[in-house]
Amino acid sequence: MSYIKVWSKFSGSKDPSKKFKIVVAPLDRVQELAEFMANYFVKEENNFRASGVPNSEEALKEYRDYMTQQLNNGAYHAVVCCVDNGNDEEIGDFVGASVTWRTTKDACVEKFQVKAKEYQKFMQLSAGMKTYYDITVKHKQDKYYIDRGIAVHPDYRGYGIAQEFLKVRRMECKEHGVPLTGAWMSAFGTQKAGRRDGWEIVCTIDRHEFITKFDAMHDPNTPPTIEFMIYKI
Template identity: 35%
Template sequence: MSAPKVWSKFSVNKGGDTINLRVVDMPESLTEEVLTSYINYFMKEDSMCKAAGVLKNPEAIEELRATMLEFAKDEGFHGVICCLDNGDDPIKEFIGASMMTLESKQESMPEFKIKTEELNKMYDIYFGLEAYYDEAKELGLDSYFSDRGLFVHSEYRNLGIEQELFKVRRLICKERGISVVGAWMTTQDLEKAAEGDGWEVGCEVKYEELGQKYGVNLEADTASLKYMFARTK
């Protein structure tokens, strides 16, 4: 089995120590572990997930995990992980990940039969954002990578790793001949990381407005969520 492709190598300073890191294609063997970490490190802090009550229902959490596994089986799915750079040593652990799925404007999202009320509510809010900003239409894209999540373990945040993962998203799109990469930034940390990589704001929606539309209370560390994008050429 060949080693996963390396997209980036960089160093960060953590507590006075220099840590060498690399971003590589996500090995299939780590898919379930990465998705579990995504739920533990991001979704448990996500305003829409919390407002919909997903975290209060174990069945909804398991259904969320199952739907994310289905997303990962899509032919266009592309995930990368950030891990310690130990030369050619096998990957023993990861500290963050970025996930996208290649789509086209002619294609529609796959339909999932969601059983739990809470997860249905969360997806209604998330996919309802297209009414505010249709990336394919607004940016003139025939094909594009749709965001499937980006996270960094809590003890490694604010070290520039999120920004590096956004940089790798641009590199992936450039290699695939896609002129623009974008995503909704739902937290202040993600917004700052995207800004640091030169991403622009295409649309901004107040959390209060979104919460009123769906009848939920959306609590976040920022007043609004932003659709941000970067050109790859």
């Protein structure tokens, strides 16, 4: 039986009787993880929505293929949350996932052939945000953890899972000698979790102005700002 790395065990904030654990994502469930992220991150993350990716089967497939590729080749690292049944040798159904990119200041940008026009628009928005704040330019460190998404199943929101994922990211940084982690927080939930976990807001973008600048779709049910948050170890 293979060893399962358990990063954290915790009780749900709104119901302490609910027990959860965060573990390293199993390599034999990478496609399942990519599907989870497509369903509960891509379909709700603001820049993906502004680009129209959730409404395009072609774009969603490209995302799943890209995420699977990056996880399989080790470029992306993921941890998942599941209900804690008391058996540390079992990983149940995913109720949350956190994906990061372990990178360096001299790392090459990930390469992937993007064909769907919606995915191309998303890439344009991502590049646009980097012109506002580029962690590798602003911070002269050799290694970084950069966010590639946090997702929580709708049935398990409100239990503090997103905030626990941020705590685990800090733990990962300490274990692997990475001095800095950063993330664009573009949803109410992640912005709230980042503040509660003590992350520092180093850049704020007016969402309406940003979306208008790049001729993307406006969503009235999103935060008025996009915030880049960092945590120094």
